[in-house]
Amino acid sequence: MDALAPAPLALGALADDPGFLLRLAQLRAYAAFFDEFADEGLTPGVFSMLLVIDANPGVRQGVLADALSIKPANMAKTMRRLEMDGLVNRITPDDDRRAQHIRLTDKGRALIAAHAGRFRAQAERAVAILKPGERRTLVALLQKLAGRDAP
């Protein structure tokens, strides 16, 4: 008979697979972001680009793409849109005229400043089920996993 398949589904070999759990956890984190920013038309990808540009004024476009694991081809399209939206400036430096140096405009800085509080709130909410110590541990382990820990 077919009365098996219990209510909380058995995950089998998936139950402790890091890749699968990372996917589920990330879906939840993205959902928290969209809950907070649904009305703004702001995506996690664009917001993280703006934050990293803010932390690295004049960063080369390809370096930014590399840091965020985005293909240069796709970065080009997004940067063109952000420039047209007036959020970033792109400057061709004299010492290497192939490159594009990127900075936030005042409008770009104002945008992330206006959303910084809600961004932090969303990040907290995404891991609200964890105790404070657990959150710190999780972040530290993910930093290590992503090659982003302090050496």
Place this chain on the structure above:
Amino acid sequence: MDALAPAPLALGALADDPGFLLRLAQLRAYAAFFDEFADEGLTPGVFSMLLVIDANPGVRQGVLADALSIKPANMAKTMRRLEMDGLVNRITPDDDRRAQHIRLTDKGRALIAAHAGRFRAQAERAVAILKPGERRTLVALLQKLAGRDAP
């Protein structure tokens, strides 16, 4: 001048954002999967479906979709393909003729059996940078975050 933007890029507010770190970590985990299974034409999504069906013989299609956070519409398409590939059977149960109960075929079971070892190896490799204790901690925290921990 523009000589800022240091080699390991500053991540700013992103440096300890769980959502961003989860994304980077998941990209790495997926890369580990594809390194292992590139030649097989096997994707993480399909492989995880087969594993969960194996652990829940006769599971309803919608329940499976729910457990894996996949929309029913997309699950329908994938299941039709897996059935045509001879990996799963779909049976309409007599007690609810709207439903589809899914089971692995012998071929489906053989496929996951043939790849189980490499799947475990890939999962290990994805978190190889962590110490054994750290891996267990990470998995436990992710299970909690994904609502998949033992209550």
Place this chain on the structure above:
DNA sequence: TATTGTTATACTCTATAACTATA
């Protein structure tokens, strides 16, 4: 020759709405 960025394009995932057949 190699590198930086761009364009064009295709492919996969995912999302929504309208539909059917059953309950």
Place this chain on the structure above:
DNA sequence: TATAGTTATAGAGTATAACAATA
């Protein structure tokens, strides 16, 4: 009326290859 699944389709996100300009 509500539910399970299906179809069609549209939209992100992401991938590759060919190219121009520059080093």
